[in-house]
Amino acid sequence: MEKQAFILENAMKQVVDSLVQKNGEEQRDRITRGVSQVASFWKETDGTGDEFAAYCRNNYISDKDQLDKVFQRISTNMEVILGYFNKISADLQRPLHLDMGDILSVDESFGSYSPVTHFKDDFFNNKIAFLIALNFPHYSLEEKTRLSSSWSRKDWAYARLGDLFDSRIPSEVNQQVVNSLTKSDMYIADYNVFAGELLNNAGKTLFPPDMKLLSHWNIRDEIKSNYGNAEGLEKQRLLYEVMKRIITQEIPSQVINSPVYTWNPVTNKVFDDRNEIVATPEPSVRYAMILDYFHAQQKVDPYYQGLNTYLLRSFEKDMEVPLADLENLFTTYLSSPEMGKIAGVIRNRLGRDLEPFDIWYDGFKTRTSIPAETLDKVTRKKYPNPEAVQQDLPNILVKLGFNRDKALSIASKVQVDPARGSGHAWGAETREQKSLLRTRISADGMDYKGYNIAVHEFGHNVEQTISLHNVDYYLLHGVPNTAFTETLAFLFQKNDLALLGITGNNAMQEYYNNLDNAWGLYEIMGVSLVDIGIWKWLYANPGANPESLKEAVNNIAKDIWNRYYAPVLGMKDQPILAIYSHMVNSPLYLPNYAYGHIIEFQLTDYLKDKDFASEVERMYSLGRLTPQQWMKDAVGSSISVQPIINTINDALLKIVETH
Ligand SMILES: [Zn+2]
Incomplete structure (x- = not known):
């Protein structure tokens, strides 16, 4: 697993010194940064140590105007390459996406062709990636954050060019990551529970005979859809028992994706007609999948200087937010007194004590009354x-x-x-x-x-x-992330x-929708923290097996529950936050949703009393800065949960007033 550097520290230093001698001490930082990045990517197949030294000496650009000319040329060419790659993909997928008659089997093959696959390899082979690393080096998130106050727009564009080639991962290592995700995708895609076969303690079925629920999405949505009907609570409780059996992997393998047997998830007994059969629990497959992905990411770790864990790459590189900042936003929100106030409103509306699955309370949503x-x-x-x-x-x-x-x-x-x-x-x-x-x-x-x-x-x-x-x-085009x-x-x-010229018919709609979104954010932040907790634990326990991981995930989920949910909903030690399938088939993606909602709330709040069109044009012309920098430039303050908390208090005030 150790990755050996081909260019040794000493050889690199000699190149730096000779370039400094030629171009002046004031360029030392830039030279060191560029040469060390080229050295970290350089392999034996790229040339000898002498060829590395010669490459750096011949290709380092010290003159500012010349550097700018090269930058403009690369930028133009990247727009050609990335622009047409994108057009090729969009055009090849036309038969799949557009309403244009039968789909041929050859359409599927063309549709899954990706012209960008070999881009990075090609650009290391033709050495353009080295030219970029040497002259437009990559900056870490910490450096971008620290330096950006003194950066011009052009400095930012140079840095984004450097981001294009921030790693050189062997294709077999990448392939293992893809294979692992494909396996877990298939596992999750077939993880159905046949609700029609679920029995309550009286041996009765409660759900329509053909109802098939994909975990966790459909099970959760079925819980949501059972608010406000008389039999709803019993169904919700039964579905929550199913979820717990999935999380603990006590679920009998006979009832996964199969309608053959009936199953009482409370007693965990399985029946063939009316006779009990021996139930065999699923052998921790859920956790074996996560562990497999961890092992695949461990192989990637040595190829990123300074980003040598999947946690660091997910936050510092992909989301561009330090994990500590993100956790601080989440825990500030989760422990705010407003969560208890929303829970109080829900308790009143339901006329009962809350249960764990009420994190999916769905009764605030209002829809238009127009048929x-x-x-x-x-x-x-x-x-x-x-x-x-x-x-x-x-x-x-x-x-x-x-x-x-x-x-x-x-x-x-x-x-x-x-x-x-x-x-x-x-x-x-x-x-x-x-x-x-x-x-x-x-x-x-x-x-x-x-x-x-x-x-x-x-x-x-x-x-x-x-x-x-x-x-x-061009290299700054776009937005920091999907939020x-x-x-x-x-x-x-x-x-x-x-x-359409139809005016709103429910003045309270906005307030209820805000509470609905705020309660949804409360839920997704908790599952995000569980996901993060899993990966912290994995790196602290690299020798884990599926059984020990299972135990750890259950403990992490209960711990987060006890800290932020038990005080609001009332009962302790619930594992419900560990049910999300994303934790298995797209690990560490969940925090994107929670972070995204914070950003959406803040932008929406800012825009509500502004000139919409001119502000939209101004803000979306900022380009792909870091999320934090974009937000500061757009609304004049850092990313914060305060706008959401204000929105909740506004809504609570209005809703209490009208009762
Ligand atoms: Zn959308």
Whole structure:
């Protein structure tokens, strides 16, 4: 597992010294940074030690103007390469995504072809990656954060160029990571529980005979959908027993993805017709999957200087937030007194003490009281075909406050296509392409559901267009992470009825929706902390086996519960936060959701009393800074949970007043 450096420390120092001698002491830092990064990537197959030294001496650019010229050329060429790679993928997937007749089996093969796969290898082989590492070196998150106050926009763009080549991982190591994820994906995709076969203690079934629930999503959603009906509570309790059996892996393997037997999850007994059979528990497969991924990531560890754990890479590199900062945001929110106040409202509405699964309380959501058929009629008439949607895009933007010229300019860079599925927004990666609004329109026009989604996706297209065309450097285009684009998409979507000329019919809707979002954030932060806790434990216990990991995960989940949930919901030692399937098939992705919601809340709160169009244009022209820097430049303050807490207090005040 040890990775041996081919270029030794001493050889590297000699190259640095000779370059400093030639170019001056004031360039020492830049030279050291560049040469050490080239050295860390250089392998025997790239050339001898002497060839490494010669490469650095011949390719180091000391003159500022020359450096800038090279930067501009690389930037132009990267826009060509990344832009057309993106167009190739989008075009090859047209038969899969667009409403254009039968899908041929060859379409699937073309659709899964990825032109970007060999990009990094090719650019190390042709040595352009070395040229970039030497002259536009990579900076760590800590360095970006520390230096960015003195950085110009161009310095930022140089740093983002350096991020393109921050590692050189052998393809067999990458392949092992992919294989591990593929295995756990398949495991999760087939992890169904047949609710129709679940028995209560009286031996009765409670659910429709054919009901099949994918863990954890469908089980959770079934719990949500059982608020407000008489038999709901018993069903919810039974489903929670199922979840606990999955987490502890006491679930009988006979009932996973199979409707053959009936099962009482409370007693954990399995029946063939009415006779009990011997139940064999699932042998900790859930935890073996996580462990397998840990082992795959351990192989990646030595290829990142300073980011030698999956935890560090997930936070410092992918999310660009230090883990300690993130945990601080989460625990501030989780331990705020407002959580107890929301719980109090839920308790009143349910008329009973809370239970662990009430972290999924679903009763705050309010929907429009206008019948679906009425709305369908309006949207079908307005949007009979994709052309009608295309033509109306500038009007939508004008209604949202953009001036006509700006509206026409943005809309001209968005292409509407009829989608097979519910649709999506596919952003361009070169200014020569349009971003794609793929939307569902049937033969009799666009129904309201399709329209509602299309308005959301159009919000993404607007972000994609501004953050590509208005950002001053191509290498800075985009946004720091998906939360920043989701915010705009949701703000568009929220206005869907107003855009049709239908005015809101429930003044309280906004307040209840805010409480719903706040309660959802409370839940997702807890599961995120469990995910983080698992990975901290793995690195502290690298010799773990599936059994010891299982025990650890159960303890971590109960510990987080006891700290932040037991005081609010009332009962101790519940493992419920460990049920999320993401922990198995996309480890450490969950914190992105929680962090994203904080960002969305804060941006939405900031925009609510501002000139929407001009602020959106200003903010989304900032480009891909770190999330923290973007937020500071956009709204003038750091990322914080305070706006959410204020929103909760506003909502609680209004809701109490009207009772
Ligand atoms: Zn979206």
